[in-house]
Structures are given as structure tokens and as C-alpha cells.
Amino acid sequence: MKTVLKQLIKDSDSSSIPFIKFMEEALYNPHKGYYMTAGKRLGPGGDFVTAPELTSLFGELLALQMIELWQFMGSPTKFKLIEMGPGSGRLAYDILRTAKQFKNFYAAISCELVEISQDFVQRQKKLLKKGGVHKKVCWHSDIDGALDGGVIGVIFANEFLDALPVHLVEQTANGLGEVGVKLDADGNFVTEILPLSKNIHGDYFSSRGITLATGTRTEIAMPAQNWIKKAGELLQEGMVLLIDYGHTQKDYYAPVRTNGTLAGHLQHVRIDDPLANPGEMDLTAHVDFSAILAAGREADLELLGYTTQGWFLMGLGILERLEILSKVAGTDTGPLKEAIKRLIMPEGMGETFKVMALGKGIGNQQLSGFRLNEQSKRL
Numbered sequence: 001m002k003t004v005l006k007q008l009i010k011d012s013d014s015s016s017i018p019f020i021k022f023m024e025e026a027l028y029n030p031h032k033g034y035y036m037t038a039g040k041r042l043g044p045g046g047d048f049v050t051a052p053e054l055t056s057l058f059g060e061l062l063a064l065q066m067i068e069l070w071q072f073m074g075s076p077t078k079f080k081l082i083e084m085g086p087g088s089g090r091l092a093y094d095i096l097r098t099a100k101q102f103k104n105f106y107a108a109i110s111c112e113l114v115e116i117s118q119d120f121v122q123r124q125k126k127l128l129k130k131g132g133v134h135k136k137v138c139w140h141s142d143i144d145g146a147l148d149g150g151v152i153g154v155i156f157a158n159e160f161l162d163a164l165p166v167h168l169v170e171q172t173a174n175g176l177g178e179v180g181v182k183l184d185a186d187g188n189f190v191t192e193i194l195p196l197s198k199n200i201h202g203d204y205f206s207s208r209g210i211t212l213a214t215g216t217r218t219e220i221a222m223p224a225q226n227w228i229k230k231a232g233e234l235l236q237e238g239m240v241l242l243i244d245y246g247h248t249q250k251d252y253y254a255p256v257r258t259n260g261t262l263a264g265h266l267q268h269v270r271i272d273d274p275l276a277n278p279g280e281m282d283l284t285a286h287v288d289f290s291a292i293l294a295a296g297r298e299a300d301l302e303l304l305g306y307t308t309q310g311w312f313l314m315g316l317g318i319l320e321r322l323e324i325l326s327k328v329a330g331t332d333t334g335p336l337k338e339a340i341k342r343l344i345m346p347e348g349m350g351e352t353f354k355v356m357a358l359g360k361g362i363g364n365q366q367l368s369g370f371r372l373n374e375q376s377k378r379l
């Protein structure tokens, strides 16, 4: 991957590339990108663990939230479940397995998985076939394929937006600049400040009431904002459900966070230098949920709810489920308790991870996931 990136830099007119291009290549170069080559990536033997990999309860509860929405919508006979970036396929598997227990809902749904990585597609196919739910599923490599003809249903994603490339910017004494990557005399990747890309305005932060201290280096997630606009335009009726680590704009760009949120993940170790190990480590940035909401509104999406993952799962009854399972004779709930703790406790994923639902044509029905400690006002 390093050779590919070095060549790209050498071939560019200015002998440097914007960081967003570096990140895009490091993660998604068709031959050498982190997500595009065969590799473990997810789970204990990989680089990071996601919520669906921790326990099937995560997907089961999400399925219940989708069924509730379907009922609010009058139980339509055709209802799409579209997952963006399904990874191992575990979340789709748990949702479909749960949905199977609700005859009318299962009859109505069709599932479409949007996955850029062929390596992941193969794993998803294997898992879903094993679970006997594969006949409900088809695959697309980008969102346009899935949304053809408009969507009535749910578009959902867990840890998808954080995996999209971001613009890295720096507040300099002369205004906002874009961070670029060039090679030093020894051929190492180093950063430099370039003029802003055309799609970012110099007043991006000031027009949002944000003041960055000089020297602050942070991210702007244009691809994520463009994605939600597209999803919103193509959603006819239903919701977009997003789960990811992230913040409100105020918290994201708070003065304490002068180094932004960009980080690498390699074998469960956080790597601060985003230029290290290209193609070999995951690279992610937290999600600015206020920006996602603003972009979604441009596509006529309405906010249905925003809260932390902990409150969302508790609203859907995760603790009650644990209690019921504890009463089943012979069940060792120790590992499940550990997984639930990690999902809902602030020191685990409970607080850093947020859940946002945006919708169209839903009215003001209260979704159970947002019945406790709903936090829209913070956005």
C-alpha cells in the first residue's frame, strides 16, 4: 500500500495529496486497501470489536425497533431493510433470525446489503446461508443500487459513517487549511497545509458558530454528509437508523479536542498517527451528528430521536431481556452480562456511541429506543 500511495503522491501535480485521498486509498484501494484485502479485521483476533460481534442481543433489539416502526407505518406488505457496511454480516443475521419469529413482518421484508468489500461480501453470504435466511437477501456495492426505485423501510448502519474518508483540516493563523500528505527527503509520509478543497468553504466553522483555536487539527466528514443526503432523497417512507461513535457539533469541536478524533486501530491498539501502517490498520473519525442532521434535513429527513447507545438499548429492554434469560435454568449469563456491560456502560460503548434516527412520513410516534433520556435538544 505504501508503494501505491508514494506513487500517487509523486504523480500528483503538487507532489502531495489531500489527506482525504490518502485515507480513501489506505482503506478502499481496490487491491491493497485495508477493507479490500482478505483479513480478520473484526473480533477478538482482529483489530477492533463492534457491537453486533459482542452479542446477538444487539441485533435482536434492533429488529424489535424495526418491527415497531413497521407497525407505526401500518404494517406495509413490502418493507425493505437496507444495511450499509454490514462487515461480517452478523447484525443482518441476528435481525433476520429475530424477524423470522414475526410471521407477517418476515413475509413483508426484503434485505439488501450494501458492501464495498468483496472479502466481506463472501463472509456475509456464508454466514447468512448458514443461518438459513439468505433467500431474503441481495447485495449491492453502493447505495445507488439498493435505493433504485425508492425505499419504504429502514436504512441502517452500525459503524459505517466513521469508516468513510474525512477531510483533515487545520486552523492556521491565516484561516482554515486542508492537511495534505507529501514525502520527506527520506521518503516518509509527512503532512503539510494545502488550500481547502473546493467543496469546503473557509467559513465552514464560523457559519456554524464554532471557533477553533489556532493550531487545531480536526476533521470535516463531507462523504458522510453527502451519503445522508442521498439516503434521504431516496427514502420514500421510513427511517434511517445510525449507530456510531460520535458527538454533537459542540462537543466534537470543543476546545479540549485540538487534535480531532482521527485514529488508527491495529490489533486492538489505538494508533494516533493516521499516516502509520496504511492498508494495514483501520482508520476512523468520530461522527459529527449535528452535521449529519443538518445534511439530512436538506433531504427532508426529520429527526425521530437521538440518544446514547446505552439509553437506546435500555429503552428497548436489554436489561429486562437479561433478567428473563437469567431465569432460564442452566443458562450461564456471565458472558452475556459482560457483553451487555460493554454495550451500555459509559466506560464501555454506552456513552461514546450514539444512536440517531431520521425519518420520513412517520409522524410523531415515539420509538421505544428513544423513550429514555432522549437528547435531541443537545444537537
Ligand SMILES: C[S@@+](CC[C@H](N)C(=O)[O-])C[C@H]1O[C@@H](n2cnc3c(N)ncnc32)[C@H](O)[C@@H]1O
Pocket: 035, 042, 050, 051, 052, 053, 084, 085, 086, 087, 088, 091, 114, 115, 116, 117, 120, 141, 142, 143, 157, 158, 159, 160, 163, 164
Ligand atoms: C467498521 S466496519 C463495520 C462493520 C459492521 N457494520 C459492524 O458493525 O460490525 C465498516 C464497514 O463498512 C463497509 N464500507 C465502508 N465504506 C463503504 C461504502 N462506501 N459502501 C459500502 N460499504 C462500505 C466496510 O467494508 C465494512 O463492512
